[in-house]
Amino acid sequence: MSKLEKIMEHNKNFINNKEYEKYVTTKIPKKKMVILSCMDTRLTELLPKAMNIKNGDAKIIKDAGATVMHHFGGVMRSILVAVYEFGVEDVFVVGHHGCGMSNLDTTDLVIKMMEMGIKKETLLTLYNGGINVESWLHGFESVEVSIKESVSMIKSHPLFPENIKVHGLIMNPETGEIEVVINGDK
Numbered sequence: 001m002s003k004l005e006k007i008m009e010h011n012k013n014f015i016n017n018k019e020y021e022k023y024v025t026t027k028i029p030k031k032k033m034v035i036l037s038c039m040d041t042r043l044t045e046l047l048p049k050a051m052n053i054k055n056g057d058a059k060i061i062k063d064a065g066a067t068v069m070h071h072f073g074g075v076m077r078s079i080l081v082a083v084y085e086f087g088v089e090d091v092f093v094v095g096h097h098g099c100g101m102s103n104l105d106t107t108d109l110v111i112k113m114m115e116m117g118i119k120k121e122t123l124l125t126l127y128n129g130g131i132n133v134e135s136w137l138h139g140f141e142s143v144e145v146s147i148k149e150s151v152s153m154i155k156s157h158p159l160f161p162e163n164i165k166v167h168g169l170i171m172n173p174e175t176g177e178i179e180v181v182i183n184g185d186k
C-alpha cells in the first residue's frame, strides 16, 4: 500500500469514528499568538505539548530552521496575516538545538541534486541570474544568532506594528526545555 493509500484508509476510519470531534475549534487563535518553528520531526508533538498549545490556541508556521529569510517571503507574509487578520499579539520564534540547518553541507546538497538529475547547466543558469544555490540553501552556524536575526527581521519589517511582541526561544528537541534568547515582554 502506498503512503497515500494508507492515509486515505486511516482517514476514512477517522471520519467514521468521529475522532475529529475533540479537535473542533475556530480559526481565531485563542491565545492570540503565532509560533514560527522548525520542521524538525522531533518537534511535531513535543513543541505544542512543551508550550501548552492545543488545537485552536495558536497559528503555527514551520520551515527549515525557524528562519525568516526575506522581508517579503512566505513566512513574513504568514506572520503579518496572523497579526492583522487573526488578532495575534505575540510572535514566538522557536529554534532548537541540533537543528538540521546548522552547519548544513550545502556543497553536498548540490551534489545530491545533480545525482537526482538536476543538470549542471541549470545551476549555472541560476548562478548567472544572480542565484547562488549554495548560499541560498545555507542555514546557520549558531541557532542563537539565527533566532536573533529572525526576530530582528520581523521587528524591522516596514509593515510590522510596534506594539506586537516578538520573542526568541530555543527548545531542547529531546526534553522540550525552553531557553529564552529574546524576551519580547521587556
Ligand SMILES: [Zn+2]
Residues within 6 Å of the ligand: 038, 039, 040, 064, 065, 066, 096, 098, 099, 100, 101
Ligand atoms: Zn531544525
